[in-house]
Amino acid sequence: MIYLDNAATTPLTPSVINSIAEVMTEDFGNPSSIHAFGRKANHRLRQNRQIIADYLSTNPRQIIFTSGGTESNNTAIKGYALANQAKGKHLITTEIEHHSVLHTMQYLEERFGFEVTYLKPENGRITADSLKKALRDDTILVSMMFANNETGDLLPIAEVGQILKDHQAVFHVDAVQAFGKVSINPEELGIDFLSASAHKFHGPKGVGILYTTPLHFDNLLHGGEQEEKRRASTENMIGIAGMAQALSDSQAHQADNWKHISQLKETFLSELEGLDFYVNATDKVMPYVVNIGFPGQNNGLLLTQLDLSGFAISTGSACTAGTVDPSHVLMSMYGKDSARLQESIRVSFSDVNTIEEVTQLAQKLKEIVGK
Structure with missing residues (x-):
């Protein structure tokens, strides 16, 4: 075949498999535990978080580990919209987004009365001008993918970030198809939330990240105090190690x-x-x-x-x-x-x-x- x-x-590479095997056999501790096994696991967790942060040229505290792109997209869009609806209930996205964005938008429309504007391609392309025309005083969030998963088209992320610079709306970018393949600096691009998934760049399935600036948003998961109280659940150390290794390999080449x-x-x-x-x-x-x-x-x-x-x-x-x-x-x-x-x-x-x-x-x- x-x-x-x-x-x-994408398939796992040998180096990623080796990093996963190492965690499975040696660093199996819970990073929240205070004994030696936990401290060792926590040290690896911090190292892996730093690798992700370095790729995005940001602080490691801006990185939340998740189960993948779908959770990251849901957390950014649903979490921010519900926590900040007093500022407005208008959202903007595009018609060509992944279903984890489109279905989340539809959920907010149907269950909570949000109004969503879906930008349509003009001559096949989503334009920054169409976003500018759709922007309203009560717009609180714009969600747009970095690169389309079906066509490979690159969307006008830098232009949109510049437009939103002096607006209250936060900018969420689904970077699942671009992460690990191109250089991405969310702070330079004006991105407030960024989603990524490891299995698109030779990492394991079931793990990803959400980059976030210091914004208030509702948690989707409640329980422990992991990820600085922003995402409850014991970290997927096996997946995170594989993701960090895959990203390191991708960056190097x-x-x-x-x-x-x-x-x-x-x-x-x-x-x-x-x-x-x-x-x-x-x-x-x-x-x-x-x-x-x-x-x-x-x-x-x-x-x-x-x-x-x-x-x-x-x-x-x-x-x-x-x-x-x-x-x-x-x-x-x-x-x-x-x-x-x-x-x-x-x-x-x-x-x-x-x-x-x-x-x-x-x-x-x-x-x-x-x-």
């Missing part, structure tokens, strides 16, 4: 990884020469994701044929009970009647993929689509 669905999850991924994408598209296809994206994208469509080809059938041929990709949309739902991202970009919704597939790369693998995928697509 050739795995090219890295936007969904960030420029080389970007160059390698760009070569994979360029090779893949060039090898498709002769086929009729289109790419769903703007001109500002991360090379890690290619959303591509073939006129007249059903993406569900194509995905199955590729799977049977040994290639793991996706449509970039939710699969439930054997059926493929149309992509809400492509629907927002091109309209609900666009043929692209039934024709497009997502190929996503990681640094462990090779030129040979993407060449083989291109050849298989030419074989299938050509017939």
